[in-house]
Amino acid sequence: MAEIRLEQVNKRFKKHWVVRDFTLTVADREFVVLVGPSGCGKSTTLRMIAGLEEVTSGEISIAGRVVNQVPPKDRDIAMVFQSYALYPHMNVYKNMAFGLMNRGVPKDEINQRVKRAAEILGISDLLHRRPAQLSGGQRQRVAMGRAIVRDPQAFLFDEPLSNLDAKLRVQMRAELAKLHERLQSTIVYVTHDQIEAMTLAHRIVVMKDGKIMQVGRPLEVYERPANRFVAGFIGSPS
Numbered sequence: 001m002a003e004i005r006l007e008q009v010n011k012r013f014k015k016h017w018v019v020r021d022f023t024l025t026v027a028d029r030e031f032v033v034l035v036g037p038s039g040c041g042k043s044t045t046l047r048m049i050a051g052l053e054e055v056t057s058g059e060i061s062i063a064g065r066v067v068n069q070v071p072p073k074d075r076d077i078a079m080v081f082q083s084y085a086l087y088p089h090m091n092v093y094k095n096m097a098f099g100l101m102n103r104g105v106p107k108d109e110i111n112q113r114v115k116r117a118a119e120i121l122g123i124s125d126l127l128h129r130r131p132a133q134l135s136g137g138q139r140q141r142v143a144m145g146r147a148i149v150r151d152p153q154a155f156l157f158d159e160p161l162s163n164l165d166a167k168l169r170v171q172m173r174a175e176l177a178k179l180h181e182r183l184q185s186t187i188v189y190v191t192h193d194q195i196e197a198m199t200l201a202h203r204i205v206v207m208k209d210g211k212i213m214q215v216g217r218p219l220e221v222y223e224r225p226a227n228r229f230v231a232g233f234i235g236s237p238s
């Protein structure tokens with residue numbers, strides 16, 4: 001059960017509170033999207049779940065275990081960023097295998113996991129290419145592949161499509177939905193794009209200035225926005 005819980009989580013950078021009273025439970029296998037304008041605290045929230053930022057106060061638990069003091073590598077979650085940060089001198093296979101090699105996973109198992117991930121992502125033909133020989137969409141798939149081979153309890157995505165052109169973004173949305181179906185894992189996904197949020201999410205969390213404005217199913221939020229900000233941001237009919 002890879003449930004993720006945030007209980008009264010707050011984050012302050014110096015005197016600036018960037019996440020406030022954030023309480024949310026993401027159910028096992030749920031696809032939750034945090035959405036809101038730039039600077040509202042989405043990435044910080046995700047980074048706290050990943051353990052890349054400490055919480056100022058509050059509690060985060062993953063699969064029933066409080067992880068406030070657990071380092072990122074022991075949280076059993078994988079994060080995919082907007083910048084792919086692939087190793088330019090390694091081919092696709094090696095880019096995906098590298099993390100597992102460092103962990104001492106046996107070679108056969110690495111091979112199996114990379115092949116499976118490549119198959120799921122439709123990049124089996126590209127394993128011998130270097131990042132420079134790939135399109136933006138293909139690179140983003142490799143970045144996802146690196147996360148999938150780890151077989152984590154949950155995935156965190158931070159604006160993974162925002163570097164892609166509009167057409168590819170739409171195509172990748174559909175693929176992400178399929179990916180979730182295939183992986184059956186818990187996903188917390190961050191975007192500033194309300195359409196992306198509406199199409200992908202089981203539930204969306206609309207944020208503003210570090211605070212949750214509304215949580216609900218996309219259609220619910222669209223039809224019954226909690227306030228003017230949500231209505232404006234989501235584009236609800238008035």
Ligand code: ADP
Nearest residue numbers: 013014018036037038039040041042043044045
């Ligand atoms: P979003 O991802 O929604 O665009 P962020 O979580 O990146 O928002 O940032 C929320 C706020 O926190 C912003 O005002 C940002 O400038 C500030 N912030 C983020 N990271 C840091 C940091 N390391 N130090 C100081 N302020 C930060």
Ligand code: MG
Nearest residue numbers: 039042043044
């Ligand atoms: Mg961000």
